[in-house]
Amino acid sequence: MTESPTPNDADAGERARENAVESATETETESATAAETEMATAALEPASITVDGLSLSFGDVPVLRNVSLSIEPGEFVGVVGPNGAGKTTLLRAISGALEPDAGTVAVDEVDVHSVSSRASSRLVAVVPQDTSLSFSFPVRDVVEMGRHPHRSRFSSPTPADRAAVERALERTRTAKLADRPIDEISGGQRQRVVLARAIAQETPTLLLDEPTASLDVNHQVETLELVRELVGSGRTAVAAIHDLDLAARYCDRLVLLADGAVHDVGAPSNVLTTDALAEAFDATATVTTNPITGTETVTALPDATVRDSIATDVEDGSYDNEDTDNPRSTPARIHLIGTGTAAAGVLSRLAAAELDLSIGPVTPGDAAEEAARRLTGESSSAGVETIRVDPFAPLSADARDELDACIDAADATVLADPALGGETGRVLELVASVEQPVVVDTQQFADRSGASTGGEGTTSEAGTSEAARTRYEACRKRGVEVPPESVLEGVATALSETERTERPRDAGRPADATMPDDGTAPADDAADGPTPPRESSDD
Amino acid sequence: MYRPGRTASWSAGLTVLLVVVALGSAALGPVRIDPVTVAMAALNAIAVPTGVSTSTTSVPVLGFSTTVPTLEFTGVFDFEVAGSHQLIVETIRLPRIALAATVGFSLAAAGTVMQGFFRNPLADPSIIGVSSGAAAGAVAAIAFPVLAPFSSVHLSAFVGALGTAFLVYGIATEGGRTPVATLLLAGVAIQAFLGALISYMLVHSGDDLRRAVVWMMGHLSNTTWGDVRFALPVALLGVFVLGAYARELNVLLLGEEDAHHLGVDVERTKLLLLALSSVITAAGVAVAGVIGFVGLVVPHIMRLIVGPDHRILLPTSALAGASFLVATDTIARIGPAEVPVGIVTAFVGAPFFLFLLVRREVHSL
Numbered sequence: 001m002t003e004s005p006t007p008n009d010a011d012a013g014e015r016a017r018e019n020a021v022e023s024a025t026e027t028e029t030e031s032a033t034a035a036e037t038e039m040a041t042a043a044l045e046p047a048s049i050t051v052d053g054l055s056l057s058f059g060d061v062p063v064l065r066n067v068s069l070s071i072e073p074g075e076f077v078g079v080v081g082p083n084g085a086g087k088t089t090l091l092r093a094i095s096g097a098l099e100p101d102a103g104t105v106a107v108d109e110v111d112v113h114s115v116s117s118r119a120s121s122r123l124v125a126v127v128p129q130d131t132s133l134s135f136s137f138p139v140r141d142v143v144e145m146g147r148h149p150h151r152s153r154f155s156s157p158t159p160a161d162r163a164a165v166e167r168a169l170e171r172t173r174t175a176k177l178a179d180r181p182i183d184e185i186s187g188g189q190r191q192r193v194v195l196a197r198a199i200a201q202e203t204p205t206l207l208l209d210e211p212t213a214s215l216d217v218n219h220q221v222e223t224l225e226l227v228r229e230l231v232g233s234g235r236t237a238v239a240a241i242h243d244l245d246l247a248a249r250y251c252d253r254l255v256l257l258a259d260g261a262v263h264d265v266g267a268p269s270n271v272l273t274t275d276a277l278a279e280a281f282d283a284t285a286t287v288t289t290n291p292i293t294g295t296e297t298v299t300a301l302p303d304a305t306v307r308d309s310i311a312t313d314v315e316d317g318s319y320d321n322e323d324t325d326n327p328r329s330t331p332a333r334i335h336l337i338g339t340g341t342a343a344a345g346v347l348s349r350l351a352a353a354e355l356d357l358s359i360g361p362v363t364p365g366d367a368a369e370e371a372a373r374r375l376t377g378e379s380s381s382a383g384v385e386t387i388r389v390d391p392f393a394p395l396s397a398d399a400r401d402e403l404d405a406c407i408d409a410a411d412a413t414v415l416a417d418p419a420l421g422g423e424t425g426r427v428l429e430l431v432a433s434v435e436q437p438v439v440v441d442t443q444q445f446a447d448r449s450g451a452s453t454g455g456e457g458t459t460s461e462a463g464t465s466e467a468a469r470t471r472y473e474a475c476r477k478r479g480v481e482v483p484p485e486s487v488l489e490g491v492a493t494a495l496s497e498t499e500r501t502e503r504p505r506d507a508g509r510p511a512d513a514t515m516p517d518d519g520t521a522p523a524d525d526a527a528d529g530p531t532p533p534r535e536s537s538d539d
Numbered sequence: 540m541y542r543p544g545r546t547a548s549w550s551a552g553l554t555v556l557l558v559v560v561a562l563g564s565a566a567l568g569p570v571r572i573d574p575v576t577v578a579m580a581a582l583n584a585i586a587v588p589t590g591v592s593t594s595t596t597s598v599p600v601l602g603f604s605t606t607v608p609t610l611e612f613t614g615v616f617d618f619e620v621a622g623s624h625q626l627i628v629e630t631i632r633l634p635r636i637a638l639a640a641t642v643g644f645s646l647a648a649a650g651t652v653m654q655g656f657f658r659n660p661l662a663d664p665s666i667i668g669v670s671s672g673a674a675a676g677a678v679a680a681i682a683f684p685v686l687a688p689f690s691s692v693h694l695s696a697f698v699g700a701l702g703t704a705f706l707v708y709g710i711a712t713e714g715g716r717t718p719v720a721t722l723l724l725a726g727v728a729i730q731a732f733l734g735a736l737i738s739y740m741l742v743h744s745g746d747d748l749r750r751a752v753v754w755m756m757g758h759l760s761n762t763t764w765g766d767v768r769f770a771l772p773v774a775l776l777g778v779f780v781l782g783a784y785a786r787e788l789n790v791l792l793l794g795e796e797d798a799h800h801l802g803v804d805v806e807r808t809k810l811l812l813l814a815l816s817s818v819i820t821a822a823g824v825a826v827a828g829v830i831g832f833v834g835l836v837v838p839h840i841m842r843l844i845v846g847p848d849h850r851i852l853l854p855t856s857a858l859a860g861a862s863f864l865v866a867t868d869t870i871a872r873i874g875p876a877e878v879p880v881g882i883v884t885a886f887v888g889a890p891f892f893l894f895l896l897v898r899r900e901v902h903s904l
Contacts, residue, residue: 121802135847149802
């Protein structure tokens with residue numbers, strides 16, 4: 001309090017002088033380390049990558065054909081595409097490891113193929129798909145190898161080198177492994193060590209070849225979060241990523257490679273479309289929005305033959321009332337009863353098979369409801385007739401009628417994780433009219449309804465869930481039970497069975513079509529009672 | 540992380556060990572000389588240039604005289620040592636010990652480099668046929684002096700060794716790239732071919748058979764300072780330059796593509812490593828014959844002790860190899876009848892290596 005007017009300034013000046021003296025006399029002090037570290041970090045500016053007309057072949061086999069890309073500084077670009085599309089080759093050509101037959105690659109406007117490997121290794125760090133090390137170096141030494149491009153022949157590690165290595169170990173959470181031999185840690189840990197090596201290299205660009213391939217789901221996300229973070233702190237990253245969902249989630253832009261050529265470049269939502277995936281991957285896949293991450297989720301479906309088999313069923317079936325030359329003219333109508341992501345996935349698969357769909361009852365905000373709304377919004381889709389009900393409310397008479405109509409109009413009914421609380425039993429009651437429901441085995445039904453009973457705890461609720469379970473079991477017994485990925489096969493089976501056993505049905509689909517069970521009592525009363533006669537007759 | 544101080548202290552310790560082993564070795568032999576006398580005799584042998592004297596030489600053909608400067612050497616020390624002992628130590632034992640140290644130094648260093656280069660624990664200095672080439676050259680010079688291009692066994696062996704190394708490298712190189720696997724296979728094939736050639740020459744060598752076989756087993760007898768003057772500079776220079784490439788050798792262990800990404804000029808480095816280790820191996824085997832096991836086992840032993848980092852492994856292996864060969868050569872010569880040192884290295888080295896293998900986990904193999 002009685003100090004000179006500017007104590008802080010005087011203090012700071014003295015400290016600075018002391019620091020200057022200290023760093024001048026002893027370069028290895030902490031302050032010097034900190035200063036050099038800051039310099040090294042500050043020097044890192046992301047670089048652009050420009051690929052121009054790149055063509056490359058292995059022997060006579062062309063692997064890349066006239067690939068041109070322009071990657072902005074500070075972008076995280078994912079390279080996606082089917083196996084053998086040339087993803088790894090593209091990365092190897094960008095890194096300078098492979099000489100192209102034609103075209104150039106410029107990183108930070110430097111042609112990587114015309115400079116020394118030392119110069120290019122200061123521009124580009126690579127995380128290869130697999131790294132083997134024959135001798136048991138400690139992890140820290142392997143990370144230290146990332147400093148090689150920055151060191152002169154006879155120098156020993158400088159404080160900046162040491163700081164970069166420690167920082168890289170920290171960032172990849174491999175610091176606790178630092179003294180373990182590289183050949184005694186797991187494959188996933190090794191992958192992170194190699195990433196640490198690339199970080200220690202402190203290059204403006206980072207190339208990663210399947211960085212998540214050998215990692216568990218937790219570390220996949222962790223690794224890509226880290227890459228995202230590195231991009232945020234001044235790097236440009238290009239990664240070949242197998243997992244389209246992860247690619248969509250973390251990359252700014254995607255490059256879709258197919259057969260050695262760029263099929264499409266752009267934001268994930270523009271690149272990952274059903275049509276593009278069909279062309280590039282030759283796969284039937286559907287793209288939906290992941291309700292949790294809000295990014296694109298790709299669900300690959302069994303190949304086109306299954307879709308065709310359903311179409312064939314439709315064609316042969318008598319519900320095809322017009323142009324028989326075109327099997328798709330009247331697709332089979334399917335009603336889906338289910339909730340949550342399980343039902344959303346099933347709905348996507350069914351939609352991809354271009355079937356006529358209805359779903360319900362679902363509550364607004366449920367993943368299945370969102371999927372249905374999105375499919376309806378899509379111009380290419382005919383729309384999904386959706387029966388919406390309020391959450392936690394009893395099934396209204398209107399909803400019940402609507403549901404009954406949908407089930408009746410449908411050529412097949414699919415159950416996928418119908419967890420509708422106390423109303424599940426009443427919904428399933430209506431399924432009793434269906435000869436052969438397709439039950440998608442999600443193994444969640446029992447758990448969920450058990451949980452809901454536990455929560456409410458009343459005897460009537462317990463009775464409901466008991467009834468619901470009985471009905472669900474009944475459906476499983478007489479229906480076709482399939483895992484989620486085989487839902488189309490299940491539907492195909494159910495359709496062919498229906499065709500064999502049932503008389504031809506009217507293909508008309510207005511919801512108010514004649515209902516065989518018109519006499520059913522309104523939903524609101526006595527649904528908690530004993531098993532209705534209809535179901536017992538089915539049992 | 541790598542600490543230069545650790546390399547320095549290990550190297551210093553192993554140098555002291557080498558001096559102790561050398562003095563002990565010089566004390567042993569048919570004439571026992573106590574180590575203190577040996578040390579004094581050895582110091583007496585050190586001479587430094589102290590001045591330049593000029594002598595006038597006439598050039599007969601051109602018919603005029605010229606002045607030729609000559610360095611004058613003066614002994615630094617002048618200890619009282621019996622004349623015979625001084626002679627035995629200075630002209631018989633020390634050159635042999637110095638050559639053993641030089642050859643052990645070269646072979647262990649070359650073995651370390653080759654094991655790293657090929658990423659193969661079974662690699663040794665002669666993996667690309669250097670020793671076979673040397674043996675073929677030497678046997679040719681011994682058994683068919685008329686046919687051999689060089690009458691000197693040493694020169695013939697040296698040329699044979701380097702010629703083989705270049706041949707193998709040339710065969711394995713295509714389009715500027717030398718795949719390690721191709722190199723290894725070419726080396727194996729050339730070794731087999733040369734083996735057949737050597738066998739053929741031995742069968743028809745007649746009276747020279749014994750001399751040829753002894754040469755092939757490795758020998759250090761009748762060494763002169765001239766041999767040392769040939770091999771030592773090559774070994775020191777070669778290992779020094781190899782040491783400068785120790786970090787590249789480490790990075791190459793990650794695989795060639797990774798090494799490229801980390802700034803190593805892969806093909807150039809490979810050529811340099813291969814050429815240097817071939818030259819130091821060739822210089823060693825040319826003067827001492829084929830001495831096996833040193834280049835294989837010493838790097839392994841040192842890797843168990845100091846770890847796989849070539850920055851410490853290379854110098855310590857070289858120094859340990861020197862001590863190892865001096866010690867085994869001592870055993871080879873002090874027995875009732877001298878045996879080729881190559882026999883002793885394997886006889887002593889193999890059980891020692893097996894002992895280490897059993898005692899400690901050799902995970903790096």
